[in-house]
Amino acid sequence: MAKDKPTKLRARMPRGFADRGPAELAPTRAMLETIRKVYELYGFEALETPFIEYTDALGKFLPDQDRPNEGVFSFQDDDEQWLSLRYDLTAPLARHVAENFDRLPKPFRSYRAGWVFRNEKPGPGRFRQFMQFDADTVGAPTVAADAEICMMMADTLEALGIARGDYVIKVNNRKVLDGVLEAIGLGGDENAGRRLTVLRAIDKFDKVGIAGVRDLLGEGRWENPEAKSGDFTKGAGLDENQSLKVLAFVSLQAGSVELQNVTSSVQAGLAVEGEVLTFRSDAGRESYFIETSRGVLDGLMGHFGDNLTSREGIEELAEIARLTESAGYDRDRIRIDPSVVRGLEYYTGPVFEAELTFEIPDEKGRPMRFGSVGGGGRYDGLVGRFRGEAVPATGFSIGVSRLASALSRLQTEATPEFGPVVVVVMDRDQTAHYMGLVAKLRQAGIRAEMYLGNPKNLGNQFKYADRRNSPCVVIQGSDERAAGQVQIKDLIEGARAAAAITDNAEWRESRPAQFACTEGELVEKVRELLDHHGVPHGAKLA
The missing domain is CATH 3.30.930.10 (Bira Bifunctional Protein; Domain 2)
Structure with a gap:
């Protein structure tokens, strides 16, 4: 006898309410x-x-029916007292x-x-x-x-x-x-x-x-x-x-x-x-x-x-x-x-x-x-x-x-709300090191996160950063790590440059809006990039 398939719950929002992003x-x-x-x-x-308040404390609505639902959301507690939102x-x-x-x-x-x-x-x-x-x-x-x-x-x-x-x-x-x-x-x-x-x-x-x-x-x-x-x-x-x-x-x-x-x-x-x-x-x-x-x-x-x-x-x-x-x-x-x-x-x-x-x-x-x-x-x-x-x-x-x-x-023009700086993961066995780079940025008051999804596909990590509206990503492979460096890719400037480049070979060759710096310069260079684009960042953590 075939087993009944589990019923899939339908995702739906109650009428009159809204999600906000x-x-x-x-x-x-x-x-x-x-x-x-x-x-x-x-x-x-x-x-x-x-x-939540006692319903009678709200003044206008009183529990004079089985459920006082005239304009308010109400329910009874275990003492049978009427409560309302x-x-x-x-x-x-x-x-x-x-x-x-x-x-x-x-x-x-x-x-x-x-x-x-x-x-x-x-x-x-x-x-x-x-x-x-x-x-x-x-x-x-x-x-x-x-x-x-x-x-x-x-x-x-x-x-x-x-x-x-x-x-x-x-x-x-x-x-x-x-x-x-x-x-x-x-x-x-x-x-x-x-x-x-x-x-x-x-x-x-x-x-x-x-x-x-x-x-x-x-x-x-x-x-x-x-x-x-x-x-x-x-x-x-x-x-x-x-x-x-x-x-x-x-x-x-x-x-x-x-x-x-x-x-x-x-x-x-x-x-x-x-x-x-x-x-x-x-x-x-x-x-x-x-x-x-x-x-x-x-x-x-x-x-x-x-x-x-x-x-x-x-x-x-x-x-x-x-x-x-x-x-x-x-x-x-x-x-x-x-x-x-x-x-x-x-x-x-x-x-x-x-x-x-x-x-x-x-x-x-x-x-x-x-x-x-x-x-x-x-x-x-x-x-x-x-x-x-x-x-x-x-x-x-x-x-x-x-x-x-x-x-x-x-507002005459919309001001974009930028997401965090994203540190991409090139080598899974170096997760602790990437976490250290993120911590340096956060200690300096810069919103930052390490990519926590499946790091196998680097392209997916960049797509994630785009969806988060990140101003830049930090890249460090084994060669950069051996040299004590990181690559910083300016996604804001890169998007502008991409609009002017139609040839894939030219894109790969030019690597627009991407530059290298030492690990010690990471915070300084990221802060300069954020300031250049007018992206706010916080004060240094205590």
Whole structure:
């Protein structure tokens, strides 16, 4: 009887996850180091929290079903406690501060970089695992902390090579919108779900424009509105008058708004002309303008300042503007923008978003703005969940992968990431000697390795060095060893020379970019070659 063949396991990656190689990891590592330096310049210190937290500590998701899978990856431990992979770096920080509250200095300034996980439907550019880099100040009640975070974000983007004019830090205050929602009858816990739907509708302003937000505030929006096809997103169900008030709030960021006096007895209509709202009614065209010169803050105060919650938020925005402008950060870098709301419920005051304003081609080659690469805000209630009292906190989170993608588009030419110097093996019985050559290079801070595959075929060793993008290889046969010498082959220069040589005999005769030196000169000559090509190498080992 024939034996069953063993089943071969199919190699496959879970949807929404990605492998990352040297070409992506190297620039990301450099970017993280630049961000870290700016954060530390502002006095923030490193903190690391675990990937896994108790599910109830995450705040937004609770184990009220057999498995709490609404947005997070969850499982039970042997004590039947629900655990979840963190979905951001803010909730774990809140738990850490609450757990160590008495021993931490206040304000507590920390930064954290790490992976977060979302149990959501993956799609193009939308992953279930991605990296964030956060900075937060806990224990500072004044908006000076929020202003400082905004200034630090501007400095961070410029340190990464993003020029002024190619980015803007947009600032709003959730209190302003909270007051608007109170005024249209969406206050109280019973309306929490509808408020969140309104927030998410406004948060899509940059993607769908005023018309799209209007649909999402009402019955809902089709993915392809004109054809009424594609996915349908259910709206907040606001009536016309409620929607108009929210749309007036959003549209103030355009600089001017024409508003019609609308009462409950008047059938209101809405026209969208560009990004400026015009409110019309059957009763005529009695209207007024918010002049651009008066500014967004005056417009907000004129429309929504009669609500105490909104007024408090507007006054905080005015203070942030005053602080940032006095420090030299003008409106081109940090500006008040009512379209920013952020999609999470735990924000309680100022909210911010870092947007890149330069254009890139979309899938069809049409120009489009790159958009947001990070955001954050004030969350005075998150730490307080553990302590029964409000603890002021504010912070900002950078989307690492998205920002890295933006930086790659700004580079005029790619900088290759070179691999190690490879010492090839000519004689198997001399492995210890080759190891000694590698050790000399490493002691001098030069990345190096000895070829560890089958050394029988020398051509395969050179192919390996090419695949590793090695700047050079070190060759030593029995004749060179007897003479105390090595051969160094410059693979960078050799590739250039090879492009100009078409005859194999000429190639063998010329041996381009290859030279000899003594073993004692090995480190010096390799270092000269790396410096000539601008290949970085480290400091000498202790």
